[in-house]
Amino acid sequence: MAKIVTMGEIMLRLSTPNNEKFIQANQFDINYGGGEANVAVSLANYGHDAEFITAVPDNPIGASAVAALRKYGVETKHIARCGKRLGIYFLETGASMRASNVVYDRADSSIATAPASEFDFDDIFKDADWFHFTGITPAVSDLAAQVTEEALKAAKKHGVTVSVDLNFRKKLWTSEKAQKVMTNLMQYVDVCIGNEEDAEKVLGFKPGNTDVTKGELELNGYVDIFNQMIDKFGFKYVISSLRESHSASNNDWSACIMDGATREFYHSRKYNINPIVDRVGGGDSFAGGLICGLNDGKDFKQALEFAVAASALKHTIPGDFNLVTRAEVENLAGGDASGRVQR
Template sequence: MSKKVVTFGEIMLRLSTPGYTRFVQAQNFDVTFGGGEANVAVSLSNYGFESYFVTKLPKHEIGQSAVNHLRRFGVKDDYIVRGGDRIGIYFLETGASQRASKVIYDRANSAVALMKKGEVDWKKVFENAAWFHWTGITPALGKNAQEILNEACETAKSMGVTVSCDLNFRAKMWTTEEAQAVMKPLMKYVDVCIANEEDAEKSLGLKADKTNVEAGKLDEEGYFNVAKKLKETYGFQAVSITLRESYSASRNGWSALLLDDKDCKEPYRSRRYDIDIVDRVGGGDSFASGLIYGLLTKENSKEALEFAVAASCLKHTIPGDFNLVSVDEVEKLIKSGGSGRVER
């Protein structure tokens, strides 16, 4: 029997410049959909779980297109609320070499940002659910989203559902002070905390020492200490931190660490992959979904972490937000090390 997993957040219309063209060059945009929690829902559906995404979308054709896009990949839309006037939009310019990618948001007053408490029956949503996942992007949408998220977390916790959070700080959406005021109180509901090189500092005020990710350098001990501090401070069952060594917009080193109550009582560092990037948007979400899958199905948490890192490595090679890979493809990468040879 497949496990029921739930995510809650915003799915947006993604308009990206073709290839590596700049915004000022673009004559048209490539159209798709994406958003942190939606990306996780799609991956978990691909892995065979009963995956539900909760949000609010307008009744018009663009809102329906977003729903249809989720349905393509098996995500269940039973709890998507319909209403409001607009879907959030984000514009993406894909960088290359030393030129960074750029994102411009147009998401103010989107349907989910104006959603109100009471529009979702969370007790019904979490019936027979094994897991609930959210990211720091959702409370950054504003007061309404914060209240609904708090209600969702309270309900999930009361019903024995495991709760995970990817801290996902977005500087274009709120300040560090605003983020910490909201995120710190929400941590009491979280069992599994996921962060990247700056999230713990921006969202929760815990900084890794001697680290300069933009110079492609990581001090592992600094991140080990952050993981320990996070676990001690908030009592998480598990803490995982992704480690991105950014040599350029086109090439990154990618690995992660995990600290938990079971198999990794000291921080465990995964295998490291050198990635030639096609599209890094959604990379963190693909890691989160891989970790959720691994923690629910693998024999130990080290195997879960290796699955998450390998799954996310593959996502960096796929255009669009969604990680369109199967469990078998991830397992094959773990076994092979990633030669990239043609399969005939």
């Protein structure tokens, strides 16, 4: 199995129970999660050697976040203990036509204030095969953006394949700043993952007549921007998840990919997810499934089908982490979406 390193922020998630609005809630459900942490858990769950790099405060809350990762087999030995606080996000889960809502409380968190000197990137990447990061980490702070670039430089020095999930977060930074920072980081990237909003807000590419708010997809637009992205950045693969949002509870879910060498374009099987239990971490479970498939030696089409199936299943699981087994993913990717009781 491959050694895969991910780096980012793990946060304390406080979510309202039973689809309550914040103003109704008398208590919160507790989980830990974050983009790259969620990917690491998926990969460890599939049997890969997954390590997560971050910084957490040296206190019981930081220790609890690390324990949540270790529970699922993620290596944590290079996590720095520094800074004053763990980032928090509050989640109000929507239903039907009422959208979910996220409120961040992550300013000056440990990863936002940790300097590059806290991490021995040469040691971290000396035997790694793959490094994954997202656009969330550079958005957390200017210092975190600098640390991300230092990690990328070390990864490339050690011959490590690099993937990115563009993950634009408008509550963290503007599109203008995202494009300035992320365009520079693309020089280190081999595999680029995103969706239609990410491509536009982070890198400036818009796919044709797609309007995600209306549940409309124009695949020819993706062919066009994928070609442009490969021409500009030389990506080995460009991938986009395709979410058609009919409501907060009902989405169609598929994905598309282009091989940078052959320019072959492929659109996956589509799943209707209804009702959605928890969509947070859906994109991360997709990235984890894709990285798993490619490192397993699947061709890019098979890897995409594995990723889409893995992510469709994540939408049925509460919390940030995708805890489905390989067998469950392969079963769904193979065509069994019946949901019958397994006896």
